[in-house]
Structure formats: C-alpha cells, structure tokens
Amino acid sequence: MDTAPKKRIFSGIKPSGDLTLGSYIGALRNWVALQDDFNCLYCIVDMHAITVRQEPAALRRRTLEQIAQYVACGLNPQKNIIYIQSHVPAHAELSWVLGCYTMFGELSRMTQFKDKSRKNADNINAGLFTYPVLMAADILLYQADLVPVGDDQKQHVEIARDIAGRFNQVYSPTFTLPEPFIPKTGARIMSLQEPLNKMSKSEQDGDGCICLLDNPDDIMRRFKRAVTDSETRVAFDPENKPGISNLMTIYSCATGKTFDEITAEFDGHGYGDFKLAVGESVVELLRPIREKTADLLNNKDYLAKIYRDGAARASNLARKTLDKVYRKVGFVGK
Ligand code: TRP
Numbered sequence: 001m002d003t004a005p006k007k008r009i010f011s012g013i014k015p016s017g018d019l020t021l022g023s024y025i026g027a028l029r030n031w032v033a034l035q036d037d038f039n040c041l042y043c044i045v046d047m048h049a050i051t052v053r054q055e056p057a058a059l060r061r062r063t064l065e066q067i068a069q070y071v072a073c074g075l076n077p078q079k080n081i082i083y084i085q086s087h088v089p090a091h092a093e094l095s096w097v098l099g100c101y102t103m104f105g106e107l108s109r110m111t112q113f114k115d116k117s118r119k120n121a122d123n124i125n126a127g128l129f130t131y132p133v134l135m136a137a138d139i140l141l142y143q144a145d146l147v148p149v150g151d152d153q154k155q156h157v158e159i160a161r162d163i164a165g166r167f168n169q170v171y172s173p174t175f176t177l178p179e180p181f182i183p184k185t186g187a188r189i190m191s192l193q194e195p196l197n198k199m200s201k202s203e204q205d206g207d208g209c210i211c212l213l214d215n216p217d218d219i220m221r222r223f224k225r226a227v228t229d230s231e232t233r234v235a236f237d238p239e240n241k242p243g244i245s246n247l248m249t250i251y252s253c254a255t256g257k258t259f260d261e262i263t264a265e266f267d268g269h270g271y272g273d274f275k276l277a278v279g280e281s282v283v284e285l286l287r288p289i290r291e292k293t294a295d296l297l298n299n300k301d302y303l304a305k306i307y308r309d310g311a312a313r314a315s316n317l318a319r320k321t322l323d324k325v326y327r328k329v330g331f332v333g334k
Contacts (some may be wrong), residue, residue, distance in 0.1 A: 009034055009181070010144035015062040019069050021210040021282065022189035022199035024289070025129035025253045026150055032074040034148070040083040041142055041277060041314060042070055045093065047134060051127040052120060057275065065297065069119035069212055072292035081317075083310030086136065095130070095137035097325055102133050102159075111155060136160035139178050141318040150188065152198075154180045170200035171328040175321075186307050187249050192226040195242035197270050213290050216283045223247075223279030224272075234266040234274050243269070247278045254281035 011031065013023060021201060031042055044066045049059060070082050083090055107113065107129055117124045140148055141161045147157045157180040166176035189199045193208030200209065206221045215220075228243040236259040238245040248262050257265070266274045296303055327332075327333065 006037065006039045007145040008176075009038045009148060010043070010139050010142050010178075011040075011148045012045040012048075012138060014045050014049040014065065015059060015066045016049040016054065017200070018062060018211040019066060020189075020199050020212065021250065021286070024073060024212060024286075025031040025187055025189050025250070027148065028070065028073040029253075030148055031070075031080075035076060035079050038045070038146070040284070041061065041070045041083075041144070041317075042075060043083060043138065043314075044070075045085045045087050045135075045138065047085045048131060049101070051125065051131050051300050052116070053123060059209055064303065065213070065293065067303060068293045068296035069085055069289065071296055071306065072289045073212075077306045077310065080315045081310050082306060084307050087307065088314045088318055090141055090315065090322045091134065092139050094141050094318075094322055094325060095134040097329060098136050098167070099130055099133045101170070102130075102136075102163055103180035106159060106162070107132060110159070130187055132156050132159045132162070136163045138307075140164050140175045141321050142314070143176040143321065144178050147178050148181045151182065167325075174324060175329060187253060189250060190242065190246040192243075192246070195227060195246045210282065210286075212286055213293060214286070215290075216287075217307060219283050219286070220222045220276075220279040223275050223282065226256050226275055226278075228271050228275075233263075234269075234271070235263050244274075247274065251281055254278075254285040279301070 006065065011027070013019070019028070029311055031040065034040055044063050046059065046063050054221050067082065071077055075082060088239065110132055112244070113131065117130055120128070131207060135156050135268060136159060139157070140163070147153075147160075151159060157178055160175050161179070164177050168174055168177075189195045191199050191208035192210070193206070195326070197208075206224050210219055210222060226243060226245075229241050234244060235241065236248050251257065251262055252259060266277075321334075
C-alpha cells in the first residue's frame with residue numbers, strides 16, 4: 001500500500017465569463033479525475049476577474065453559477081476545498097508581501113500582461129500588472145505541489161515558483177515550489193467559428209462558443225454552423241483540417257471513441273451527419289450538468305454552505321503560511 005502523503009493541488013477559474021465546453025474538457029473534467037488521489041483546492045478567483053472591468057450583477061451571478069457548476073461537474077465538496085477567493089483575505093495579504101519580492105522587469109515580460117494591455121488599452125491598471133503576484137499568492141498560500149493549468153498559464157506558475165524560490169533564499173525554506181501540471185488528457189478545445197483560436201469564455205464569440213448551461217437547440221444550431229473545410233473526409237489533421245479535428249476531439253471526449261473509430265464511423269458520410277452526431281453527443285454530455293446546476297442554484301442555502309465551509313477550511317490552511325511569512329519578514333506578532 002502506498003502510504004506517501006497525498007500531494008496538494010491548487011487551481012482556479014476566473015468568473016469573467018460563463019464556463020464553456022472548453023472549460024469542462026480542458027479543466028473541470030481533469031479536476032474531477034484528480035480528486036481521489038490528491039488534496040485539492042478549487043477556487044473561483046473573483047479578485048482576478050476584476051482586473052478587467054466587470055458588471056457587478058453579472059460577476060455575482062457567474063460566481064454563484066460557477067460554484068454550482070464545479071459541483072454539478074462532479075467535484076465533491078467534502079473531498080475538495082471549493083471556495084471563493086475574496087472570502088479568504090489571506091490571498092490579498094500574502095499578495096502584498098510577495099509583491100515586494102517580485103521585480104518590475106519580470107512582470108513586464110509576462111505574455112498575458114502584454115496581451116491584455118493590447119486588448120484593454122483604455123484600462124491598463126495596476127491589478128492587471130500585478131495579476132501574477134496574486135496568482136502566486138493563491139498557489140503558495142496552500143503549499144501546492146501541482147497546479148493544473150492550460151499551456152497559456154504555465155508562465156504564471158513559473159513566476160510563482162521564482163518568487164517562492166527567492167523568498168526561500170532570502171529567509172529560509174517557507175514555500176513549496178509549485179509545478180505546472182498539464183494533464184495528458186487535457187485537450188484544448190477551439191472555437192467552432194475560428195478553429196485556430198481557443199474557445200474563450202471571456203470573448204464569447206457567438207456561434208463559436210458552447211456554454212455549459214446552453215440549451216440543446218442552441219447547441220445543435222452552433223454545431224450545424226461549425227466551420228469546417230472543403231473536403232468531405234472526417235480525419236484528424238489539426239494543421240490542414242482544424243475545424244474537423246476540433247469536432248473530432250470534442251466527439252471523442254463526449255463518447256470515449258478514438259479518432260480511428262470516429263473516422264471509420266463516418267466513412268462515406270458527409271460532414272453534415274458528423275456535425276449532427278457531435279452536437280447530439282454534447283447535448284447528452286451537458287444535460288446532467290445543466291440540470292444539476294439548476295437544482296443547486298435553486299438551493300441557495302446548500303450552495304452557501306458549500307462555499308462557506310470551503311472558505312473556512314481554506315482560511316485555516318492559509319493562516320498557517322501567512323503567519324510564518326509575517327514572522328519571517330519581521331512583522332511583530334499580534
Ligand atoms: N490565471 C488563471 C487563468 O486565467 C486563473 C488563476 C488564478 C489560477 N489563480 C490561479 C489558476 C491559481 C491556477 C492557480 O486561467
């Protein structure tokens with residue numbers, strides 16, 4: 001029997017847009033698979049969301065929906081710590097301290113900062129700049145070993161590791177050095193309209209995006225309109241057939257079929273039949289999630305119990321790290 005202590009995992013999603021099929025296949029589904037073998041914290045990072053202007057009512061709605069969807073997708077609130085970032089003040093507190101051990105130059109080099117500055121040229125605020133420091137605080141507060149993220153977030157986990165290493169060097173070992181954890185099955189789902197771009201929850205591009213709570217008619221319509229190519233063969237070739245390859249990835253995730261099986265299944269059929277089959281498989285994949293989410297959202301007390309319990313458990317862990325950090329930097333204890 002393996003008696004090694006379970007490693008700790010931290011991950012989070014910003015409630016800056018509705019969760020999509022891409023969030024499910026790329027993140028949530030993997031989180032569920034990890035919950036038995038690791039000690040996991042899964043956060044709704046609302047403080048990160050306000051680095052871009054948010055409509056307050058929409059942010060509140062999406063935050064609650066996101067909690068419900070985490071659970072509806074299969075995350076067990078007893079096994080995992082599921083909570084809202086702004087409920088645990090230690091994130092902001094540690095973030096301030098870590099900011100004093102992060103260099104202006106290294107933050108200037110972050111690709112996401114450069115990207116977002118271009119997209120939000122009228123609101124390049126200090127929060128957008130120090131975003132990676134708050135993210136480092138998220139991870140380091142809980143001494144996380146592994147951080148499941150997509151490729152685009154690897155650089156943020158690396159800077160968290162650099163900041164942790166620097167702090168450990170100046171004082172004494174304080175933080176676990178985290179590693180990005182990119183699951184083998186973490187398929188990247190692309191837009192149905194622009195299959196070279198990621199299916200994005202922040203830039204919900206009309207027919208390109210499927211949200212977890214979309215109704216079956218909308219889902220079917222979007223798959224019927226999915227952009228493909230001028231051939232007729234259902235074959236996996238991301239370079240020359242990005243649209244069809246993306247649909248195959250989705251169909252494979254929804255049904256468990258391999259690419260070869262899918263190619264054989266649609267041999268001699270047109271793209272039309274294939275798109276219908278993919279749409280139907282996604283409708284069935286999302287149906288139980290949508291129904292369970294609706295149930296949970298109708299049960300506000302139960303939902304509140306989940307995020308309050310989560311915040312209390314997270315606070316306990318976070319406090320231990322923060323106390324240590326405050327002591328090491330020379331703050332007088334209370
Ligand atoms: N920056 C992440 C994203 O945009 C979200 C995030 C915030 C996160 N804090 C985190 C992810 C800590 C992993 C760990 O997707």
